[in-house]
Amino acid sequence: MLRKTIFWLVVALILVYMTIPAAVVLMTSVSPSELLEFPPSGFSLRWYGRALGYDDFQAAFVNGLIVTAIASTTALLIGSGFAYLVDRYRFPGRGALEGILASPLIIPHFTTGLGFLLLGSRLGLAQSYVLVAAAHVMLVLPFVTRSVYVSLRNLDPNLERSAANLGASPWRVLRRVTMPLMVPGMVGGWIVAAILSFTEFTASLYVTAYRTQTLPVAMYTYIREYTDPTIAAISALLILVTIVVVILADRFLGLRRILSIDRS
Amino acid sequence: MRRRPFFLTFLVPSILIAVIFLAALGNVLQYSFRAFIPGSLDVGGFTLENFSRLAKPIYFWVLVDTFVISLATAVFTLLLSYPVAYALVRTRSNGLRTLLVVLSITPLFTGEIVRTYAWMLVLGSDGFLNTMLRSWGLITRPIPLMYTELGVIIALVQFSMPVMIILLATAISHIDRDYEKAAANLGAAPAKVFWTVTLPLSMPGIVSGTVVIFAWTMSAFSTPQLIGGGKVLMISNLVYLQGLSSFNFPFAAVLSLIALLAAIGSLAAMRPFTLRLERKAALH
Amino acid sequence: MGRDMEMRVREREPATLGDEGASAVEIVGATRQFGPVVAVNEVSLSVRRGEVLTLLGPSGCGKTTLLNMIAGFELPDSGFIRIDGRDVTEVPPYQRDTGMVFQNYALFPHMTVFENVAFGLRMRGLPAAKVKDEVGRALEMVKLSGLGERRIRQLSGGQQQRIALARAIVIRPKVLLLDEPLSALDKNLRGQMQVELKELHQKTGLTTVFVTHDQGEALSLSDRVVVMNRGEIQQVSTPIELYRNPVNSFVASFVGEINRLPPARHMRRGRELLLEFPQGVQLVTSAPPRDFEEGRKVHIFVRPENVTIVPAVEDLRPNVVRGRVVTHIYQGSHTVTRVEVTGLGPIELRMRGGEVMKQAPVGANVGVEIDLSEAVFMSE
Numbered sequence: 031m032l033r034k035t036i037f038w039l040v041v042a043l044i045l046v047y048m049t050i051p052a053a054v055v056l057m058t059s060v061s062p063s064e065l066l067e068f069p070p071s072g073f074s075l076r077w078y079g080r081a082l083g084y085d086d087f088q089a090a091f092v093n094g095l096i097v098t099a100i101a102s103t104t105a106l107l108i109g110s111g112f113a114y115l116v117d118r119y120r121f122p123g124r125g126a127l128e129g130i131l132a133s134p135l136i137i138p139h140f141t142t143g144l145g146f147l148l149l150g151s152r153l154g155l156a157q158s159y160v161l162v163a164a165a166h167v168m169l170v171l172p173f174v175t176r177s178v179y180v181s182l183r184n185l186d187p188n189l190e191r192s193a194a195n196l197g198a199s200p201w202r203v204l205r206r207v208t209m210p211l212m213v214p215g216m217v218g219g220w221i222v223a224a225i226l227s228f229t230e231f232t233a234s235l236y237v238t239a240y241r242t243q244t245l246p247v248a249m250y251t252y253i254r255e256y257t258d259p260t261i262a263a264i265s266a267l268l269i270l271v272t273i274v275v276v277i278l279a280d281r282f283l284g285l286r287r288i289l290s291i292d293r294s
Numbered sequence: 295m296r297r298r299p300f301f302l303t304f305l306v307p308s309i310l311i312a313v314i315f316l317a318a319l320g321n322v323l324q325y326s327f328r329a330f331i332p333g334s335l336d337v338g339g340f341t342l343e344n345f346s347r348l349a350k351p352i353y354f355w356v357l358v359d360t361f362v363i364s365l366a367t368a369v370f371t372l373l374l375s376y377p378v379a380y381a382l383v384r385t386r387s388n389g390l391r392t393l394l395v396v397l398s399i400t401p402l403f404t405g406e407i408v409r410t411y412a413w414m415l416v417l418g419s420d421g422f423l424n425t426m427l428r429s430w431g432l433i434t435r436p437i438p439l440m441y442t443e444l445g446v447i448i449a450l451v452q453f454s455m456p457v458m459i460i461l462l463a464t465a466i467s468h469i470d471r472d473y474e475k476a477a478a479n480l481g482a483a484p485a486k487v488f489w490t491v492t493l494p495l496s497m498p499g500i501v502s503g504t505v506v507i508f509a510w511t512m513s514a515f516s517t518p519q520l521i522g523g524g525k526v527l528m529i530s531n532l533v534y535l536q537g538l539s540s541f542n543f544p545f546a547a548v549l550s551l552i553a554l555l556a557a558i559g560s561l562a563a564m565r566p567f568t569l570r571l572e573r574k575a576a577l578h
Numbered sequence: 579m580g581r582d583m584e585m586r587v588r589e590r591e592p593a594t595l596g597d598e599g600a601s602a603v604e605i606v607g608a609t610r611q612f613g614p615v616v617a618v619n620e621v622s623l624s625v626r627r628g629e630v631l632t633l634l635g636p637s638g639c640g641k642t643t644l645l646n647m648i649a650g651f652e653l654p655d656s657g658f659i660r661i662d663g664r665d666v667t668e669v670p671p672y673q674r675d676t677g678m679v680f681q682n683y684a685l686f687p688h689m690t691v692f693e694n695v696a697f698g699l700r701m702r703g704l705p706a707a708k709v710k711d712e713v714g715r716a717l718e719m720v721k722l723s724g725l726g727e728r729r730i731r732q733l734s735g736g737q738q739q740r741i742a743l744a745r746a747i748v749i750r751p752k753v754l755l756l757d758e759p760l761s762a763l764d765k766n767l768r769g770q771m772q773v774e775l776k777e778l779h780q781k782t783g784l785t786t787v788f789v790t791h792d793q794g795e796a797l798s799l800s801d802r803v804v805v806m807n808r809g810e811i812q813q814v815s816t817p818i819e820l821y822r823n824p825v826n827s828f829v830a831s832f833v834g835e836i837n838r839l840p841p842a843r844h845m846r847r848g849r850e851l852l853l854e855f856p857q858g859v860q861l862v863t864s865a866p867p868r869d870f871e872e873g874r875k876v877h878i879f880v881r882p883e884n885v886t887i888v889p890a891v892e893d894l895r896p897n898v899v900r901g902r903v904v905t906h907i908y909q910g911s912h913t914v915t916r917v918e919v920t921g922l923g924p925i926e927l928r929m930r931g932g933e934v935m936k937q938a939p940v941g942a943n944v945g946v947e948i949d950l951s952e953a954v955f956m957s958e
Contacts, residue, residue, distance in 0.1 A: 060741065067610050069855070088673075126667055140841060146650055186682065186684060188680045188681075188684035189684050189686060189687075191649075191651055191678075191680070191684070192678065192680060192684040192745075193672075193686070193697065194670070194671040194672040195671055195672070195674075195676060195678045196651075196672075196677070196697050196698035196699050196701055196745070196746075196749065197672050197673075197675075197701030197702055197749070198697075199672055200672075202701065205670075206697075207686060210688045211687070211688060293879075
C-alpha cells in the first residue's frame with residue numbers, strides 16, 4: 031500500500047513538472063500587469079485583446095490557415111495513397127521510397143527548412159505560400175501515412191474479397207468498403223497533420239518571408255522585441271484549443287489506437 | 295491492371311514529392327561545397343573550406359555540446375517518463391487514463407514556440423520558479439536558469455516526455471500480463487516482478503525511446519535559441535546564425551549536413567541493439 | 579484382378595461428364611504452387627449442378643486453395659476453371675457470379691444487416707424495390723427477418739453466420755462456396771446449423787461447394803465428398819461409399835474412426851481366406867473381397883462398431899481373440915473402449931450405453947470378437 035502511494039506521489043510530481051509551464055502561461059495571460067508577477071495581482075483580459083488585435087498576428091494567423099489547409103490536405107491525399115501502396119504492393123525501390131518519405135522524422139527541421147529555402151530561391155519561390163506549404167507537406171506526411179497505414183493494416187482482407195465476390199469492381203471495392211474503413215485513420219492523420227503544420231516553427235523560420243510568416247514565426251519575432259504577456263495570451267489560446275481538439279480526437283477517433291497505445 | 299489497381303495513381307504523387315524533397319536536400323549538399331561570398335547571397339566555386347572550418351574549436355565544441363545535451367536529455371526524459379507511461383497503461387481507472395493521455399499528449403501539439411515561451415516564464419529570474427521559491431523563503435537570490443545549460447535541459451526534457459511516454463506506453467501495453475502472473479505465482483514479490491519481468495520486456499521501448507529522443511534533441515532549436523539566449527549553442531542555433539544572420543549559406547549547409555548525418559548515424563548505430571532486444575522480447 | 583489399389587487415386591464415379599451442361603463447375607488440371615510447396619497438384623474435378631460437394635481433408639491439403647480458385651482469389655499456375663461451361667480462368671472474382679461465405683463471415687462492419695445482404699444485388703444494379711423484396715426473402719429463409727436495421731456488432735456468432743449465408747444466396751449465384759462455415763460455432767450450434775444448411779439447400783437448390791476438415795460434417799451434409807491430401811484428390815464418392823469402401827489407408831483413417839490391424843499373411847482355404855497375425859492369432863473371413871497376390875501381406879481396417887466384447891471363455895469361437903481392457907471413455911450415448919488384444923495391438927471398440935464399463939472393467943481379461951464382413955482390405 032505504501033509502495034503504491036509513493037509511486038502515485040512520484041507520478042503526480044512528474045505531472046506537475048510537465049504541466050507547470052502551461053499553467054504559468056495561463057496565469058500570466060490574465061495578469062493585469064506588464065511585468066511578471068506570481069501569483070498575478072488581479073484578472074485582466076487586456077493582453078487577449080492586444081493579441082487578437084495585433085496586425086502581425088492576425089496576418090500570421092490567416093497565413094497559417096492557408097498554409098495548413100493546403101499542406102495537410104495535400105499530405106492527406108499523397109499519404110493515404112502511399113499507405114495503400116505500402117500495405118498492398120511490392121515493387122522495386124519500395125524500401126527507398128519509404129525511407130525518403132519517412133526521413134523528415136529524423137532529419138532536423140532546420141535542415142529541411144534550409145533545403146527548401148535554397149531550392150525555393152533557385153526556383154524564384156522564396157516569397158510564396160507554395161514554398162511554405164511544400165515544406166510542411168514533407169514534414170507532416172509521415173504522420174498521415176502512418177495513421178492511414180495502421181487503419182489499413184487492421185482491415186480484414188476478407189471484407190474486400192467478399193465485396194469483389196459479390197460483384198464489386200476494384201474501384202467500387204475501394205469506394206464502398208476500403209475507404210469507409212480507412213476514414214478514421216485518414217481523419218486522425220489529417221488532424222495530426224493540421225496541428226503539426228499550424229504550430230511548426232523551426233523549418234517555417236527558414237521558408238517564410240515577412241509576407242507569408244506563420245503564427246509561430248510572428249510570435250518569435252515578438253518575443254525577441256517585447257517582454258509583455260501578449261504572447262502569453264496567444265499561447266493560452268493555442269493551448270486551450272489544442273486540449274479541446276485532443277480530447278475530441280481521443281473520444282471520437284480513438285487517438286490512442288492510432289498512436290498504438292491501446293492494448294487492443 | 296487486374297493485379298494492381300490504382301498502382302500508378304498512388305505511386306506518381308509519392309514519387310513526385312520524394313523528388314522535390316531530394317532536390318531540397320540536394321541543394322544543402324551542393325551549397326556545402328560552394329564558397330561563401332561575404333555580403334552577397336551568391337556563392338562562389340567549389341571548395342572544401344566549409345568542411346575544414348568545422349574543425350575550429352568554437353565550432354567543434356558546439357558539436358560536442360549538442361551531443362552531451364542530447365544525451366543528458368534522453369536519459370532524464372527516460373527516467374521521468376517511465377513512471378508516467380507505466381501508470382498510464384496499468385491504471386484501471388479509465389478516467390485517470392484519459393487524464394494522463396491528455397496531459398501527456400497535448401503538449402506535443404501546442405508547438406515549440408508556445409512551450410519554449412512557457413519555460414521562459416518559469417525559469418527567468420523574475421519567473422515563476424524563482425518567485426515562488428523566494429516567496430516561500432527558500433532562497434534569497436534568484437537561481438540562474440535562463441541562459442544556462444541546465445535550464446535548457448530542464449526545458450528539453452519536458453519537451454521530449456510526450457514522445458517518450460507514447461513509445462514507452464506502447465511497449466508496456468504489449469507486455470503480456472501472464473508473464474507477470476507467472477512470476478508472481480512462482481514466488482516473486484511485486485518489486486521483483488517489475489525488475490525481472492516487466493522492465494526487461496519493455497526494453498525495446500526503452501531503447502528505441504532513448505534513441506529517438508536523442509536524435510530528436512540533436513536538432514532542437516527554439517529551446518536553446520530562446521532559453522540559451524546565445525550562451526548555449528547547439529548545432530541548430532549555429533545554423534541559424536550562419537544562415538539567417540550572416541547569410542553564410544554554405545557553412546550553414548555544412549552544419550545542417552552534419553546534424554543530419556549525426557541523427558541518422560545515431561539511429562543506425564542503435565539498430566543492431568534494438569533489433570536484438572526486440573527479438574528477445576518477442577517470444578510470441 | 580489383383581490390382582494394387584493402395585496407391586492409385588481412384589474415383590467411384592467419373593470426374594468429368596461428357597455432358598458439360600450438367601456440371602456447374604469444372605476444374606481441369608489445376609495446379610498451384612507457393613514456392614516449394616505444391617498446394618494443388620493437377621486436380622481435376624467436376625461439380626454437378628444442384629449438388630452439395632464437400633472438399634474434405636486435413637489442413638494444408640489444398641482444399642481452401644481449390645475453393646479460392648473457383649472464386650477467383652487464386653489463379654492456377656496451370657489448368658483451367660469453367661463455370662457453367664464458360665472458361666473463367668482469366669476472369670476476375672467480381673465477374674464470376676459465385677457466392678462465398680468466408681470462415682470469419684466478413685460482414686461489412688460499417689453497414690447494417692440490410693445493406694450487407696443487399697450489397698450483391700446493388701452491385702448488379704437491381705432497382706431499390708426489388709432489392710427490398712429479395713433481401714426480405716433471404717432474411718426469411720435464414721430465419722432472421724426483421725433484423726435489417728441492426729449493426730453487425732450487435733449480432734451473435736450464429737446470427738452473423740446466417741447473415742453471411744443470406745448475403746451469398748440472395749444473389750442466386752451459379753455456385754455457393756462455403757469456407758469452413760461452421761468451424762467458429764460451438765458444438766450445439768454446429769449441429770443445429772448443419773440441419774438448417776441442409777434445409778436451405780433443399781429450398782434453394784444451389785450448387786454448393788463446401789470446405790471442411792471435419793469428416794462428420796462432410797458425411798452428414800454432402801451428396802458427394804472429395805477427400806484431399808497434400809494437394810491431390812484421394813477419393814470422390816458419396817458419403818456411404820466413402821465410409822464403407824475407402825480406397826486407400828489415408829481415406830480409411832481420415833473418415834470416421836477405424837482400427838488398423840497389423841499386416842497379415844494370407845492363405846486360401848477353400849472359399850475362406852485365412853489371415854495370420856503375430857503370436858499365432860488367426861482371423862478368418864468367409865467372403866473375401868478378392869484374391870491377394872502371393873507373398874504380399876494384407877492390411878485390414880475394422881470400424882469400432884464392428885468389434886464387440888464377449889466373455890473370455892468364448893475365445894474358442896472363430897474371430898474371437900483374447901485381450902485386456904485398457905481404458906473406457908464414456909460419451910453418454912456410447913462408450914469407446916480400448917483393449918490391448920493379443921497379436922493385434924490396441925483395438926478400439928464402441929458399445930452403446932455404459933454397461934461395458936461394469937461388465938469389463940479396466941484390467942479385465944476379455945474376448946474381443948471381430949466382425950470382418952464390413953472390413954476394408956488392402957494389399958500391401
